[in-house]
Amino acid sequence: MMEIPLSLRGIVVITKKNMRLYYTKPPVLMFGLLFPLFMFFAFFVGRKLDLVTFFPAFLAMMLFFTASSVGPLITPWEKREKTYERLLSYPVTQDSIILGDLAAGAIFGIGISLLVWIASIFFVTVAVTNLGFFALAFILGTLSCAALGVLLASPATDSPPNVMIFSNLIRFPLIFISGIFVPLAQMQGMGLVLAYCSPLTYLVDLFNAAMSGRSVFSPVIDCSVLIAVSVVLILVARVIQKRNLVKGL
Amino acid sequence: MNAIQADHLIKRFGSVTAVNDVNLIVPEGEIFGFLGPNGAGKTTTMRLLTGVLTPDSGAVRINGIDIHRHPLEAKMQMGVIPESSTVYGDMSAEQNLQLSGQMYGMPRAAREERIDELLSKMGLLEKRKLPVRTFSKGMKQRVSIACAIIHRPHVLLLDEPTSGLDVQSRRLVIETIREMNGQGSTIFLTTHNIEEANTLCQTVCIINKGTIVAQDSPERLKKMFDTTQSVEVSFDRAVKRDLFAVDGILRAEPCGDKWRLYTDNPDKVLKYIVGRAQQESIGITSLTTSGPSLEEAFVQITECA
Numbered sequence: 001m002m003e004i005p006l007s008l009r010g011i012v013v014i015t016k017k018n019m020r021l022y023y024t025k026p027p028v029l030m031f032g033l034l035f036p037l038f039m040f041f042a043f044f045v046g047r048k049l050d051l052v053t054f055f056p057a058f059l060a061m062m063l064f065f066t067a068s069s070v071g072p073l074i075t076p077w078e079k080r081e082k083t084y085e086r087l088l089s090y091p092v093t094q095d096s097i098i099l100g101d102l103a104a105g106a107i108f109g110i111g112i113s114l115l116v117w118i119a120s121i122f123f124v125t126v127a128v129t130n131l132g133f134f135a136l137a138f139i140l141g142t143l144s145c146a147a148l149g150v151l152l153a154s155p156a157t158d159s160p161p162n163v164m165i166f167s168n169l170i171r172f173p174l175i176f177i178s179g180i181f182v183p184l185a186q187m188q189g190m191g192l193v194l195a196y197c198s199p200l201t202y203l204v205d206l207f208n209a210a211m212s213g214r215s216v217f218s219p220v221i222d223c224s225v226l227i228a229v230s231v232v233l234i235l236v237a238r239v240i241q242k243r244n245l246v247k248g249l
Numbered sequence: 250m251n252a253i254q255a256d257h258l259i260k261r262f263g264s265v266t267a268v269n270d271v272n273l274i275v276p277e278g279e280i281f282g283f284l285g286p287n288g289a290g291k292t293t294t295m296r297l298l299t300g301v302l303t304p305d306s307g308a309v310r311i312n313g314i315d316i317h318r319h320p321l322e323a324k325m326q327m328g329v330i331p332e333s334s335t336v337y338g339d340m341s342a343e344q345n346l347q348l349s350g351q352m353y354g355m356p357r358a359a360r361e362e363r364i365d366e367l368l369s370k371m372g373l374l375e376k377r378k379l380p381v382r383t384f385s386k387g388m389k390q391r392v393s394i395a396c397a398i399i400h401r402p403h404v405l406l407l408d409e410p411t412s413g414l415d416v417q418s419r420r421l422v423i424e425t426i427r428e429m430n431g432q433g434s435t436i437f438l439t440t441h442n443i444e445e446a447n448t449l450c451q452t453v454c455i456i457n458k459g460t461i462v463a464q465d466s467p468e469r470l471k472k473m474f475d476t477t478q479s480v481e482v483s484f485d486r487a488v489k490r491d492l493f494a495v496d497g498i499l500r501a502e503p504c505g506d507k508w509r510l511y512t513d514n515p516d517k518v519l520k521y522i523v524g525r526a527q528q529e530s531i532g533i534t535s536l537t538t539s540g541p542s543l544e545e546a547f548v549q550i551t552e553c554a
Contacts, residue, residue: 006321006354013351021339082333086396088301089329090352091321246262246302 010092014100015107022070022077023108027164031171032069033112036062043181055126056207057180060141062116064175064200067109067142071149072160072167074101075241079158079248094245098150098238105146110138126211133210133219140226141203147233148199154240158248179204184216199229250313252277252404252435258297258307267293268304269459275404275452280426280436282450282467284443286551290459291439292332295408298437299329312403325353328402328434332409336392338382342373345381345392346399353400360399367395371421387418394425398434405429406437411445423449443544453543457551470546479539480518483507485532495521507535511545 022028040058075097078084087097120126128134152167175181177191178200187195195201206222209215215222253275260268268290275281285291296302298309300316300323309316309323316323336345343364350360368374371391376384381392390410398405407426411419426449430436440446446453447467454464463470483506493501493510497518500511512518515538526533 003319003321006325009354010321010352013348016351017337017348020344021337081338082331082335083337085296085301085331086329086335086393089299089324089327089331090349091324091354092352093320249296249301 006091007093007096010090010096011099011103014087014092014097015103018070018074018100018104019107022073022104025073025077027073027160028069028108031164031168032066032108036065039065039175051124052126052212053183055120055124056211057183057204059113059117059211060137060178060200060204060207061175061180063109063113063138063141064145064203065171066112067105067145068149068152068167068171070105070108071101071146072152072163074104075153076158076160076163076248080160085249094242095238098234098241101153102143102146102150102234105149106142109142109145113138113142128211129213130210130219133206136219136223137203137206137210140223140230141206144199144203144226144230144233147230147237151233151237151240154237154244174198174200177201199225202226202229250277251275251310252279252312253281253298253437254310255294255298256308258294258304258309260293260297260302260304267459268297271307271456271459271461273298273454273461273464275435275437277403277435278430278433279452280430280438280450282446282453283437283439283456284441284446284453284547285456289456289551291456292408293459294456295406295437295439299327299406300324325400326403328397328400328405330393330397330405330407330410332412336381336389336396339380341378341380342368342384342392342395343377345396349396349399355400363399367399370425371395385415387414390414390418391421394422398425398429401432402434404435404437406439408439409441410438411440411442443542443547447543455547455550463546463550467543470550471540471543478512478515479542479545480510480512480515480522481507481535481537481539482510482522482533483535484526485534488531492525497521 039061044054044058075084078087088094149167152170153163155163155166157163177194178198179187179195180200182191184195184201184205202217202222202225205215205217206219206226209219209222251274253273255271255273258268258271259266271294283291283294293302297304300309300320303317311323312326314323314326337348340348346364346367347360350364355363368377371394373388373391376388381389384392394410410422410426414422423445426436426438438446438450451466452464453467453470455462481504490501493508497514498510498512502509510518519536519538522533522536
């Protein structure tokens with residue numbers, strides 16, 4: 001029974017350490033902050049777009065990039081700096097480390113995305129029609145995106161640049177097939193099939209339900225998919241990280 | 250109760266058995282040396298003892314707590330210094346110690362007091378706010394040690410703690426090990442440095458090819474090989490190895506400006522050297538004999554295995 005409080009303490013301390021060390025690392029700032037802003041300027045600014053349609057998608061993209069940018073960096077960085085073994089020798093388990101990395105990614109995602117949303121209130125008039133769905137979109141969105149970030153950190157490498165490149169190979173295609181630039185309702189054929197396969201689609205849809213009140217799926221389905229995806233990603237990350245534990249120690 | 254007990258540890262990586270049926274008992278309060286050549290399985294064993302790796306079979310108990318069933322409780326008993334100076338370079342020495350203290354759940358006041366004490370002891374008080382990446386290797390190792398002992402662990406495990414350090418840092422590390430042991434901590438020390446093990450440890454265990462090949466006190470291990478002694482001699486000019494190619498000298502090795510001659514009959518070798526030096530008009534600048542060394546025992550044990 002003593003293990004549970006010890007485990008929780010470990011997760012909290014690891015999360016705080018990650019927040020202190022990794023939030024200001026150049027790859028996180030580049031791929032977590034600048035990229036979504038560049039995307040916003042490239043695709044949304046200067047075009048006569050319906051903000052009610054596209055703002056929820058932009059918010060989902062922001063959340064996706066920010067929450068999934070911290071996780072891929074932490075484990076490779078720690079393995080390269082040889083601090084991972086020290087971390088494991090503390091009263092923590094590898095699960096605590098994974099959950100600490102997940103929490104750091106989720107807090108980064110939720111913090112930056114909330115800031116963007118609060119700032120946007122002054123410029124964009126997109127109301128939140130359902131606060132509950134909006135909160136759920138933030139919570140489940142950051143959880144699933146941060147879980148993806150942790151999974152992307154799992155390959156056996158101690159090279160952060162390699163992992164960041166690999167993570168972008170996964171993340172970039174996702175934003176193009178998930179109803180961010182083309183609304184899901186306008187998609188057809190193969191595009192629609194691919195969109196159904198992307199968890200980001202359900203986050204965009206949940207934001208749509210929260211802000212415009214129009215969603216393709218039921219919010220219950222969106223939430224269920226995001227929860228299921230989060231659980232699966234965490235479990236797969238756990239298996240792979242345990243298998244790759246010794247590599248890079 | 251034993252501080253560390255390992256029963257039938259086996260760890261395989263693919264087809265390679267890195268640790269093969271290792272049994273260890275480290276009594277409370279002892280300094281226990283763990284020696285072995287490169288690739289012998291020292292670090293893997295250490296990682297199994299610290300709970301970093303899970304054995305394929307076997308069990309490890311730290312102060313009676315099974316580390317693989319209750320890893321967090323067992324790790325609370327331990328302080329670990331891994332092979333490299335594993336501290337966060339982007340954090341200051343103080344922040345690294347804060348992190349360690351928090352990991353072990355130390356209350357803030359006790360943590361602050363202990364951090365001041367350790368930084369002062371390690372000679373890092375004035376550099377406490379500087380990022381560790383700006384430190385020398387010796388200073389980083391001092392931070393690493395301070396992180397491991399911040400909670401005054403019952404068991405301290407060190408993997409090559411003095412490897413590559415300057416004399417001052419090495420002395421500080423050894424002094425800290427002795428002090429921790431004096432305060433009741435059990436020390437498990439992995440080292441390449443035979444002399445260090447000889448002077449520090451009450452028990453020495455030698456591992457080779459993943460298997461324990463010898464375990465005893467340094468003196469008893471040396472006596473196992475007491476047929477071989479050595480004579481160290483230096484001359485006022487360089488001499489060739491051929492000079493020592495005589496009956497009675499088993500092996501001749503250059504050691505800096507000296508030659509170390511291994512023999513089972515030091516009296517005969519001494520007489521030969523003195524006579525030969527006179528004959529060739531070579532001046533002897535130093536001449537010493539020594540009994541069997543732990544290094545010799547180590548070499549013979551690991552070569553036999």
